[in-house]
Amino acid sequence: MSQSPILTLVSRSYCHLCQEMEVALRPLLAEFDxxxxxxxxxxxxxxxxxxxxxxxxxxxxxxxxxxxxxxxxKVRDYLGEIR
Incomplete structure (x- = not known):
């Protein structure tokens, strides 16, 4: 069984865009495991x-x-290719 791919989010704690991207990623993370x-x-x-x-x-x-x-x-297409 292959290991799940890992995406890396380079972020900072006080960045609202960072927090928003992490929240927006959740459905994709679940969908593509x-x-x-x-x-x-x-x-x-x-x-x-x-x-x-x-x-x-x-x-x-x-x-x-x-x-x-x-x-x-773009991320959805990319994940579809690597899965």
Missing amino acids: IDLEVLDVDADPTLEALYDELVPVLLHDGEELCHYFLDDR
Whole structure:
């Protein structure tokens, strides 16, 4: 049995867009049986250098799927391809 893919959300605690993206992701996570890890951009200097002003950023295996807002269609199509 293969392990569920993991999406990564680069986020920060006081970011309303980050919170909104995480909430918007929930139905897709359930539908595609995908796990989500949330990384605090402010806790990692490397992440901060890469994504500071772009958060929230949704990644899979280092590939950026979207930032600022969830691109539902793009993420849905992507998840359909990797499942």
